[in-house]
Amino acid sequence: MTIDxxxxxxxSSLAGGMLIGLAAAxxxxxxxxxxxxxxxxxxxxxxxxxxxxxRLAFxxxxxxAPAAMAFYSVSPRxxxxxxxxxxxxxxxxxxxxYGSGCTSGHGVCGLSRLSPxxxxxxxxxxxxxxxxxxxxxxxx
Amino acid sequence: MNIVAAxxxxxxxxxxxxxxxxxxxxxxxxxxxxxxxxxxxxAFVMGGAILVGVFAFALARRRGRAFLGGAMHLPxxxxxxxxxxxGSVVFGIGWGLAGFCPGPALVSFGSGxxxxxxxxxxxxxxxxxxxxxxxxxxxxx
Numbered sequence: 153m154t155i156d157x158x159x160x161x162x163x164s165s166l167a168g169g170m171l172i173g174l175a176a177a178x179x180x181x182x183x184x185x186x187x188x189x190x191x192x193x194x195x196x197x198x199x200x201x202x203x204x205x206x207r208l209a210f211x212x213x214x215x216x217a218p219a220a221m222a223f224y225s226v227s228p229r230x231x232x233x234x235x236x237x238x239x240x241x242x243x244x245x246x247x248x249x250y251g252s253g254c255t256s257g258h259g260v261c262g263l264s265r266l267s268p269x270x271x272x273x274x275x276x277x278x279x280x281x282x283x284x285x286x287x288x289x290x291x292x
Numbered sequence: 293m294n295i296v297a298a299x300x301x302x303x304x305x306x307x308x309x310x311x312x313x314x315x316x317x318x319x320x321x322x323x324x325x326x327x328x329x330x331x332x333x334x335a336f337v338m339g340g341a342i343l344v345g346v347f348a349f350a351l352a353r354r355r356g357r358a359f360l361g362g363a364m365h366l367p368x369x370x371x372x373x374x375x376x377x378x379g380s381v382v383f384g385i386g387w388g389l390a391g392f393c394p395g396p397a398l399v400s401f402g403s404g405x406x407x408x409x410x411x412x413x414x415x416x417x418x419x420x421x422x423x424x425x426x427x428x429x430x431x432x433x
Contacts (some may be wrong), residue, residue, distance in 0.1 A: 153330055153332065153333075154325070154328075154329050154340060155325060155329070155330055156322055156329035156330055156411055157321060157330065158329055158334060159318075159322055159333070161313055161333050161336075162332075162333065164313065164337065165312045165313055165333040165336040165337045165340070166336040166337070166340040167311055167312070167340065168308045168309065168310070168311035168312025168313065168314070168340070169308065169312050169336060169337035169338060169339060169340025169341040169342075170308070170338055170340040170341065170343065170344050170415055171305075171307055171308030171311060171312075172305055172312065172337065172340070172341040172349070173308075173340060173341035173343060173344025174310035174344055175300075175302070175303075175305035175307070175406070176305070176341065176344075176345050176348060177344055177345060177348030178300060178301040178304065179297070179298065179301040179347055179360060180349060180352045180356055180358075180364075180366075181348055181351065181352055181355075181359050182293075182294075182297040182301070182359050183298055183301070183358055183362060184325055184357065184358030184361050184362045184365050185297070185298075185358075185365055186345035186363040186366065186367065187296075187301065187362035188293055188306075189305075189393075189395040189396070190394045190397065190419075193332070193415075193419070194419050194423075197416070197419050197423060198423055200394055203293070204296075205295050206295060206298040209296070209299040209300075211309055212297040212300060212304060213300065213301060213302020213303035213304075213305065213308075214300055214303075214305060214306040214314075214395065214402060215398060215399070215401065215402035216303060216304020216306070216402060217302070217303050217307050217309070217310060217399050218310065218399060218402050218403030218404075219310070219402075219403075220303060220306075220402075221306075221307050221310045223356075224310060224311060226310065226313065226315065227316075227317060227320065228316045228317060228390070228405060228429030229316055229317060229318025229319070230356070230390075230407045231317070231318065231321070231391075232317070232389060232390045232391070232407070234407070234410050234433075236390060236399060236414075237407050237410045237411045237414065238410055238411075238413075238414040239386070239389065239394075239414070240386040240392065240411060240414070241386065241390070241410065241411040241412065241413065241417070241418060242386070242415070242417060242418040243330060243383065243385050243386030243389070243418065243421065244346075244348070244383055244387060244390075244393065244394065244411075244415050244423070245339055245415035245416060245417060245419040245422065246379075246382060246399075246418075246421060246422045247379050247380065247381070247382030247384070247385070247386060247413065247420070248379065248383045248394060249373065249379070249418070249419050249422035249423065250375055250378065250379030250382065250422060251376050251377070251378070251379020251380040251381075251382070251383055252375075252376065252379065253380075254383060254393050254394050254395070255387075255393040256305075256393075256394070258380070259302050259338060260341040260342065260345055261294020261339065261349070262367075263342050264342050264345030264346045264348065264349045265349045265353075265367075266346075266428075267367065267370070268370060268372065269369060269370060269371070269376055270364060272372050272380075273376055273377070273379075273380040273392075274374060274378060274379035274380075276377050277381065277384030277387060278324075278378075278384065279344045279381075279384065280380070280381040280383070280384025280385050280387075280388065281384040281387045282323045282324050282326055282386070282388070283390035284383075284384065284387075284388025284389055285324040285325045285385075285388045285399070286325075286326070286327055287380060287399025288389065289321075289328055290327055290347055
């Protein structure tokens with residue numbers, strides 16, 4: 153294993169991670185809700201009365217974040233073509249619904265709650281992601 | 293007030309995703325690429341988030357209600373079943389293929405990245421398909 157020092161950003165990643173933790177803290181302490189993005193979006197697709205506004209507001213916050221962070225621009229490196237992106241999106245949508253969470257719900261909030269379910273889920277999606285990149289980058 | 297708090301939380305969450313590098317799929321794939329040139333940054337994202345989150349959820353668990361007065365909705369399940377593992381594996385494959393997970397994809401969609409728009413549309417499609425399949429399979433015959 154070699155470290156990619158040219159892209160390694162320990163401090164901005166740590167600071168960004170702490171902001172994510174702060175956001176999760178705000179949502180759980182103020183609203184009593186877990187900041188799991190797939191769960192929040194999924195709840196909008198099967199809407200229940202009185203359970204829509206906060207979800208829309210949170211997603212709205214995510215969508216306007218780039219405008220608020222316009223001073224900090226990063227150009228994303230996207231290798232996947234549109235076909236791969238569509239397949240990946242389908243898998244992410246179905247998988248997070250079936251497994252009840254994603255990187256935020258299981259990875260950040262679940263691990264912060266010391267939930268054994270979320271630890272297993274995080275280990276599973278990390279392992280699957282690592283295996284997928286191993287195949288696509290080194291065997292195909 | 294609940295709406296304002298959720299909007300602010302989403303905004304701070306999105307800002308954190310941008311600052312941390314999570315909205316760059318190349319960085320995500322660099323983290324998952326253990327056999328190549330490995331970028332460990334995402335471990336710092338998780339570490340930073342959990343460092344703050346662990347205190348927040350410990351406090352949340354001790355409180356019966358949220359500070360704005362609503363009920364505290366914390367997951368109660370502790371069982372580990374096949375759905376949890378299989379769903380997470382499917383999610384992980386999609387994550388590794390594109391380098392997008394739901395939060396960063398929505399933020400990138402918000403900054404007008406075409407590829408993120410395609411991903412988000414497909415992701416919503418995947419969620420709808422899942423719900424439709426579940427309804428079909430749970431229907432009494």
